Amino acid sequence: NAGVTQTPKFRVLKTGQSMTLLxxxxxxxxxxxxxxxxxxMGLRLIHYSVGEGTTAKGEVPDGYNxxxxxxxxxxxxxxxxxxxxxxxxxxxxxxxxxxxxGQGTRLTVV
Amino acid sequence: xxxxxxxxIHITVSEGxxxxxxxxxxYGATPYLFWYVQSPGQGLQLLLKYFSGDTLxxxxxxxxxxxxxxxxxxxxxxxxxxxxDAAEYFCAVVxxxxxxxxxxxxxxxxxxxxxx
Numbered sequence: 001n002a003g004v005t006q007t008p009k010f011r012v013l014k015t016g017q018s019m020t021l022l023x024x025x026x027x028x029x030x031x032x033x034x035x036x037x038x039x040x041m042g043l044r045l046i047h048y049s050v051g052e053g054t055t056a057k058g059e060v061p062d063g064y065n066x067x068x069x070x071x072x073x074x075x076x077x078x079x080x081x082x083x084x085x086x087x088x089x090x091x092x093x094x095x096x097x098x099x100x101x102g103q104g105t106r107l108t109v110v
Numbered sequence: 111x112x113x114x115x116x117x118x119i120h121i122t123v124s125e126g127x128x129x130x131x132x133x134x135x136x137y138g139a140t141p142y143l144f145w146y147v148q149s150p151g152q153g154l155q156l157l158l159k160y161f162s163g164d165t166l167x168x169x170x171x172x173x174x175x176x177x178x179x180x181x182x183x184x185x186x187x188x189x190x191x192x193x194x195d196a197a198e199y200f201c202a203v204v205x206x207x208x209x210x211x212x213x214x215x216x217x218x219x220x221x222x223x224x225x226x
Contacts, residue, residue, distance in 0.1 A: 004153065031210055031211065031212075033211050033212065040218050040219075042114075042200060042216035042217050042218045042219050043154075043200070043216040044216075045211075045212060048211070048212045050212075056212070058212060090153060090154070092154075094210060094211045097142065097159065097161075097204075098156065099154075099156070099211050099214075100153075101154040101155070102153050103153045104151070104153060
């Protein structure tokens, strides 16, 4: 019962470096999401996908790109990391009104 | 604009004491309402939800919440807190019938500490 798995769990980047966060779900959900969580701001939606091959911008998409080449995977990319992107990133998938969240990736950009 | 507020950033209670976490929303119509809990190092887990009907809803882990339309509130309660309840709690809203999570608005969260 893996649910939603995020890789990696922790990462430290230097400003300007790039990286990709992987989210994998084994529940055959169509909808997948990437959020960032910052103190006092709750969860803010970065990008989301309503199915394989589709992506859409959320509330805070700038500086991020995503891809959904396979239904079970949703990748979040940072092309040129900035200190403002230091955050905890959560992936989720949903079916109807039920959402399932990964354990989060703590990213620090120095 | 639609919004969710959780007036208490941090709350500390003694183990065994009662708990109430506040949630207020600003929405054009009565939204669907959720409470999520995030334990340290974990993702969010759904505690309970309200769509319609009985305004007092029961959730997991002994939590309940009451929807009060007149106050635009959906406060979370627990009669007796356990040390394992220490976590971050998020209230969330979404327009009725639009429960894909790209439309869900999360509150800023309330951090709960429990004193033994």
